[in-house]
Amino acid sequence: MWLTWRAAMEHALYGESGFYLRERPSSHFRTSVGASPVFAEAVLRELAAINEALGGPEVLDLVDIGAGEGGLAAGVLAAAPPALRSRLRVTAVDLAPRPPALPEEIVWARAAPDGIHGLVIANEWLDNIPVDIAEQTADGPRLVLVNVTDGEERLGGRPSEADLAWLDRWWPMRAPGERAEIGRPRDRAWASVIVRLARGRAIAIDYTHALEDRPPYGTLAGYRDGALVAPVPDGSCDITAHVALDACAASGESAGAVTTALTTQREALRALGVTGSRPAVEQAGNDPRGYLQALARASEEAELIAAGGLGGFGWLCQSRP
Ligand SMILES: C[S@@+](CC[C@H](N)C(=O)[O-])C[C@H]1O[C@@H](n2cnc3c(N)ncnc32)[C@H](O)[C@@H]1O
Numbered sequence: 001m002w003l004t005w006r007a008a009m010e011h012a013l014y015g016e017s018g019f020y021l022r023e024r025p026s027s028h029f030r031t032s033v034g035a036s037p038v039f040a041e042a043v044l045r046e047l048a049a050i051n052e053a054l055g056g057p058e059v060l061d062l063v064d065i066g067a068g069e070g071g072l073a074a075g076v077l078a079a080a081p082p083a084l085r086s087r088l089r090v091t092a093v094d095l096a097p098r099p100p101a102l103p104e105e106i107v108w109a110r111a112a113p114d115g116i117h118g119l120v121i122a123n124e125w126l127d128n129i130p131v132d133i134a135e136q137t138a139d140g141p142r143l144v145l146v147n148v149t150d151g152e153e154r155l156g157g158r159p160s161e162a163d164l165a166w167l168d169r170w171w172p173m174r175a176p177g178e179r180a181e182i183g184r185p186r187d188r189a190w191a192s193v194i195v196r197l198a199r200g201r202a203i204a205i206d207y208t209h210a211l212e213d214r215p216p217y218g219t220l221a222g223y224r225d226g227a228l229v230a231p232v233p234d235g236s237c238d239i240t241a242h243v244a245l246d247a248c249a250a251s252g253e254s255a256g257a258v259t260t261a262l263t264t265q266r267e268a269l270r271a272l273g274v275t276g277s278r279p280a281v282e283q284a285g286n287d288p289r290g291y292l293q294a295l296a297r298a299s300e301e302a303e304l305i306a307a308g309g310l311g312g313f314g315w316l317c318q319s320r321p
Pocket residue numbers: 020021025031032033034065066067068069093094095096110122123124125128129
C-alpha cells in the first residue's frame with residue numbers, strides 16, 4: 001500500500017496496534033526523562049518558579065504531553081515538597097493506554113485539558129507528530145509516497161497550497177533531490193497547547209533545526225531496540241523527524257503566546273542549576289559514600305547537558321502571564 005509519509009506514520013505509530021499503542025518507548029530509545037531523575041527535579045524547579053509567578057494558585061497544573069510511560073509526571077510528583085504537592089493537579093497526556101504502575105493522583109488523558117494554570121511540558125512529543133515529506137524536482141516540490149511494507153519510496157502529486165506556503169516560509173528547498181519535512185501538523189499541535197494555557201508556561205523539548213540551517217535531505221529516522229534502523233512504516237519501529245521549533249514558536253505566538261524563548265537544553269538546564277560540576281576531591285576522604293553519590297549525579301547531569309547529545313536539544317518556552 002502506498003501512502004504519503006504523514007498517513008503512513010499515523011498508521012504505523014498510532015493505528016490499530018501501532019508502535020506506540022503496543023510498545024514501551026524506553027525499550028527502544030533513551031530520552032532525558034529516562035536518563036536521570038535530575039531531569040524531573042529540574043522541571044520541578046521550573047514549576048516552582050511558575051507557581052511563584054502565578055502567586056501560588058489554589059490548583060497548580062503540571063501537564064505532560066506525549067507522556068510515554070509517565071516517568072516525568074511521576075518523578076516531579078515524587079520530588080515535590082508536601083506544600084506544593086497538595087496543590088498540584090498532574091495530567092499525563094498520551095494516546096497509549098495508562099501505564100499500570102502510575103501513581104493514582106496522576107490523571108491519564110488522550111488530550112490536554114482546557115484552562116491550564118501552571119506548566120505544560122512536552123519532551124520528545126512533537127518529533128512523533130506525523131509529517132509529510134516533499135522532494136524538490138525540476139517542476140517544483142512533490143510529495144513523497146512510501147510503501148508501508150518495505151519503505152520503498154516514489155514521488156506523488158504536488159503538496160497542497162497551504163503546505164507549499166509552509167515550505168516557502170519555513171523550509172525552502174533549493175536543488176532537485178532536496179527533501180523537506182512539512183511541519184504544519186506540528187505547528188498546529190503546538191498551537192493547540194498554547195490555546196489551552198490560561199496562565200503559565202509551555203515548554204517543548206526536541207531535536208531541532210533552524211531556518212538558516214535545515215538539513216537538505218531531511219532527518220527522518222527509525223529506532224528499534226535502542227538502534228537506529230531504516231524508517232519503514234510497518235509498525236515495527238519508532239519513526240521520528242527533527243522539529244522546526246522556530247515554526248512552532250511562530251504558530252504559538254499566533255495562538256496567544258505572549259513571550260517566547262528558544263534555547264538549548266544545555267542552557268535551560270544550567271539556568272535551573274544542572275551544571276555537571278564534580279564534587280571536591282577532599283570529600284572523598286571525609287565522606288566517601290557522599291562523594292560517590294555526588295560523582296554519579298555529576299555524570300548524570302553531564303549527560304543531560306552534553307552539547308553533542310541531550311544538551312543540544314531545543315527548548316521552546318512560551319508563556320501567557
Ligand atoms: C518519544 S515518546 C516520549 C515519551 C516521554 N515524553 C519521554 O520523554 O520519555 C513520544 C510520545 O508521544 C505520544 N504522542 C504522540 N502523538 C500524540 C498525541 N497526538 N497526543 C498524545 N500523545 C501523543 C506517543 O504515544 C509517545 O508516547
